[in-house]
Amino acid sequence: DSGVTQTPKHLITATGQRVTLRCSPRSGDLSVYWYQQSLDQGLQFLIQYYNGEERAKGNILERFSAQQFPDLHSELNLSSLELGDSALYFCASSLGRDTGELFFGEGSRLTVL
């Protein structure tokens, strides 16, 4: 158990819809990262938050947005969903803002029909 909690574990929705994925980092960790893993792809970095503020941005679509709340949990919002958005979305956390060792949650599997 990494200590990172992601909900929901599975989500099935239709094209054009909007979903929110939730992540609670390990106790004491200030950084939250979001990664997307599509079929047969590596983990694609989406975005990082550190102590409530956006720190780094990767290949995140404009239809996607995220935020980190004062209690340090984070949400990833995916809107106008397309079939290609079907993927595993992982949240990870780390203590500081600059560290290579990330602790991952079990992921949220999104299926868009």
Added chain:
Amino acid sequence: DQQVKQNSPSLSVQEGRISILNCDYTNSMFDYFLWYKKYPAEGPTFLISISSIKDKNEDGRFTVFLNKSAKHLSLHIVPSQPGDSAVYFCAAGDTGFQKLVFGTGTRLLVSP
């Protein structure tokens, strides 16, 4: 642009033998490298890391080798055990670690 490549999607090894997983990178700014292991229905878990000032790091049965001139790193598992069967991801980052770049993973199967 695939900055971190794991060209072998899968590897099969017998229990007790050595497993060698390979990873190549293209960005010379990377100065920190990690290996993660992932079991089905679980998130990736950190396994071992190496900084660019070293060429080898060992932790029990796991050793990571870094060849900076070739932009290549490898993970050796000796001896391999059936419980090592998982997908292994190579990851690389630059100073500041603002984001880790992951490879596509190698599925290792260790048979008894």
